[in-house]
Amino acid sequence: MKRPNILYIHSHDTGRYVQPYGHDVPAPSLQRLAEQGVLFRQCFCAAPTCSPSRAALLTGQSAHSSGMIGLAHRGFSLNDYDQHIVHTLRKGGYESSLIGVQHVAQDPAVIGYDRAVPLPNHQAEHVAPAAAEFLNSVPNEPFFLSVGFSETHRTFHQPGPEDPRYTLPPATLPDALRTRQDMARYKASARVLDQGIGTVIEALDATGLGRNTLVICTTDHGIAFPGMKCNLTDHGIGVMLIVRGPGGFEGGLVSDALVSHIDLFPTVCELVGIEPPGWLQGISLLPLIRGSTDQVHDEVYAEVTYHAAYEPKRAVQSRRYAYIRRYDDRDSPVLPNCDDSPSKDVWLEHDWARHAPAAEQLYDLTFDPNQAHNLASDSGMAGVLADMREKLARWMRDTDDPLLRGPVPAPAGARANDPDGLSPREPPLLV
DSSP states (O other): OOOOEEEEEEESSOTTOSGGGTOSOOOHHHHHHHHHSEEETTEEOSOSSHHHHHHHHHHTSOHHHHTOOSOGGGTOOOSOGGGSHHHHHHTTTOEEEEEEOOOSOSSGGGTTOSEEEOOSOSSHHHHHHHHHHHHHTOOOSSEEEEEEOOTTSSSOOOOSSOOGGGOOOOTTSOOOHHHHHHHHHHHHHHHHHHHHHHHHHHHHHHTTGGGGEEEEEEESSSOSSTTSTTOSSHHHHEEOEEEEBTTTBOSSEEEOSOEEGGGHHHHHHHHHTOOOOTTOOSOOSHHHHHTSOSOSOSEEEEEEEESSBEEEEEEEEESSEEEEEESSOOSSOOGGGSOOOHHHHHHHHTTGGGOOOOSEEEEETTTOTTOOSOOTTOGGGHHHHHHHHHHHHHHHHHTTOGGGGSSOOOOTTOEEBOTTSSOTTSOOEEO
């Protein structure tokens, strides 16, 4: 049997804020892909920060298990780059190519791609044509092609048809002029991203390669607004995932099953017929697609250790409840872990710096889907709280989370901001 190609398309900081998830963020290319493939409405990243999230997806394990507990460009790395999916696929005859963002190594050469295409930057205007050129070049098959867009990372594109007057900001923010303007700029970046994705998919299908290519389209984590990216509520860990291609990923299906980024590596292994490596912690999604089960997880897990600054916290989420625990005993937020923006300025002007973060958070997702009412101190929820605490503790033990042994040191030579600072743009310190 001819093994399918794998096209991994990924964006920066998009969450689920695109048209196929019901948001007023026009994305016709993503909408078309969803109508052709399978849309996962309850997919979560394993870490709502850039490098840890991508590392978890590409190694099939938690961020701390892979070793990627911080940002690659700040000196953090995988424990073993041989655990990257390109090496497992190579054993099955796959040639691998990288076009655009990768964010799991300071030097992409250490990852092990067979080919990395040099570009002036990783914006859609350069990434999409390069990917289309690759697909039009009659590449050797089977191939694994990673196409990474810097959109929708800040700084956003300038609005065109997007009008702040008729734009609603994200659910974490007040409806104000600056937050509307900020969201309009996000929508402009999403438009550019969608156009780039459309260019890639059109080239794939025009060459005929689409008939035997599994397209995996996702993002690293939530959008770069206060209370979202680098946070462990749905606003931070909820991500788009659209899959199209062989194995039953077709027909405009929608799955409400809890799934995690770490499930994609084992899914690919099963689909292409390669023995899954022993370090994988995820579960193949093919039983969902075949209809032999309607759930593969009772709960999913996520974490933050370092982003711009150290902020250790962990989370577990089931169908009904979400539980988050912090391990830093802070009485103020870690402001450098929120990207600078007009929306951040609005929060800061209203004394965000004086808002003490809760040591524990518990949310009932049925009655509080926006995760705004913390039930951790509600005596009527004591049983649920104890159960979620135990689930999280068991996962941390099973994955040998270094946080169980106390504060987690950064590797020698890594750089991180002072947690008491204000901005990620402040000069980081060697740690």
